[in-house]
Amino acid sequence: MQIPQHKFLGLYLALVPCLMGAGESAWSEMAQYRFKEARAHFSALGTREGRLGEAVALLNLQPRTESNVQQAAALLTQIMADGDRDETGLTARYMLARISQMHGATDQEIDAAQRYRELLADSPDNHPLAAQSVIKLAMLTLYSTALPREPSQRLELAAALQGRVKRPEALRDFHLLIGRAFLFYQISPEKALAHFEAAWEAGVQNFSNRSDVLVAIAELARKCGRLERARSAYEQFLIEFPRDDRGHAIKLILQEKGQKGT
């Protein structure tokens, strides 16, 4: 939203809550890292959405305290009790899983995994946060030290979640995650390549991630003997990222390939 100039600024700020809706305005504040202000506005709402916003803001209210995190968890649990399948309820469930995984004094990865699994069971494809539960679950499956498994078993279990991923951004994140895991555990560069290709197809958005994925596709394709694909990915990289510090190395790789006639 474009902020208007000088003399109307005060009027604009006063009217924002009316124009946007009080809840929307408070979410906008939170999106700008204004957790304290957002919390104050959410608690004044006295609605279910207000309780959700207050809980989410409490997680980052400075100074961060365990009692704030517990208060947030209590508010989210209360929201769930009033309904856990609507948009507000699904957000509350996702945030509770995040609290278990990331916000508590100690990591509770098994509890978090269980919460993500339950959320996933409710087919949350039309909710952007609930749809992330499959990614977070796959991540815990791949790496959590609280779940003792062999790397190949981890990869198998995580990859099996693919059928549960529906939203394009979740599909992108899923393939990036699994592709990187194949490389980390040094299992099947071919499968890693397939996942990176799928992630690329789904649309990697961030500049540096895009450049890394394209280079990984080129490098893996070269190592897997798919030389034409390697060449096209290197060339695409040079066009799309002309000022990346890998450009010189990649030009030399292409020259070498040209000399070998491949």
Place this chain on the structure above:
Amino acid sequence: MSGQLSSRIAIGLVAISFLAASTWILLRKSQTETPGQIVLRLAHDNLHVSVRRFYQEITREYESKHPGVRVEVIDVPGRVWMGWARTQLTGGMAPDIIKADSRTVDQELAVYYVPLSEAMAQPNPYNRGTTLEGVAWRDTFIDGLNNPQSFPPGLMEIYRVPFHGATSRLYYNKDLLRAATGLEELPQDMAGFLAACKLLRAYGEKKGAPIIPLISFDDTSRILFGSAIFEQQTQVVARKVLRRETISSNRADNVMGYLRGEWRPNSGAVAEVWPLMREIGLNCPPSIMNTVRDDAQFLFSQQRAAMLFSGSWDASYYLNNAKFKLGVCTLPIAAAEPAGEERRAYGPNSEQNGVVSGGNQFGLVATGQHQAQALDLLLFLTSQNVNERYAAMVQRVPVIVGAKIDPSIREFAPQTAGWPQGLSFEFMELGGGWVSRLIRTHLHYLISPQGSVESFVEKYTPAYDRALLLDTEFYLQSTRKNSQRSDSVIAAQAQLGLVGNAAAANKSARMLENQNLQEAEAMQLKWLLSLRDTGQVK
């Protein structure tokens, strides 16, 4: 009684000071603003005369193009800059455009600055008639603003734009070099360089006025031994331990290689770097990691040091003030290693991505009353023509594509035909500073005449493991905090997306892409740490 009197005097003085300050501010405001006129304010902390002159000239030019706009440039001394800037920002009185260097944290950027991403997708109108006409503003910067200061990964928005870049170089005294070696230029191979150092030292001894062949100061010593030597000489090992297949590695990749036992500071290719570093370091004062800038500059200016390792930020001073003929070149380390030795480096480090650093970036302040006009000024200042003139006037490296580097500083042009850097020397990017402190307190064992490679390795390596683990723990804590902070913001963006705000939905998706990759990387590190704890990796 006397106590009461003192209190009253103190209160009175405070009241008078408050009134005087208020009056001054009110009068100043009334002097600066006239009806119908827009006053833009730009604040920076580079008080070099050439920089101030540039701002003076360029703002007058901007004013002539925009009648009704006046630009005030506020010069603030560097020593008080951060305190001043933070007070202005939190008090809601900040200038419209303000320098926001790498000390400005993500949350400050998000709260006090305007995201520029939307404007970045549009062409810069001040590039009309140049080679950049019609090119998106972002793509007019030499690194596409793909640096963590302009585009902080945690925020997923462009917040800052650079005015100039920086490269590190070796300055040398040509008069001394000629007198000591008969050479006009510093040799561009390591053997020739070391031989020249030896002759310079011998020349000083013969004259009875000792000459230090090479000097640097705290910050540049870190660049000299870190980026220029260690990180160039470990290119091959960094690539070997990299599993992400991205050609260039990040610091987490380096740590993972270490945790898997794939490299150690006291063995293999890394251990081979120390003798070379000693050979170079023996030409420096042993206290080089703690030498202050003024001392190093004094010794070089007084011709008691023949070479100074510094960067383009000092070009203006030496090019204009040196009392001797000045030479500038890169450290001649990129030459191939002796035949038969296992290759440690592919070639010189690329300066493509590192040229834009956090030192000189500017942002638009969110509380500014004239944001559209301030954005226009920022576009003007980062146009090809203005950037070229700026770089020439202040003798700095331009950052806009096609802006020609001034002939006087052509040696500082970034080397783009190079390779990504190798292993990190100090692991500063992890944020803990433990490895860095270890290096600062132990390097003298390596580079002092009384020291040796063996004594350095013996004292340095036992503590290295602990230092790197502490840095890794710090990094994991930072990553966790980032995830915690971004959770609330992602949730907020997603909620806005659910009520039809497409831009917010998109931002939430972009932030999740990064959050997931960062969390996965942190979990990989934790996995490897747990293997160490259970003795599965040594």
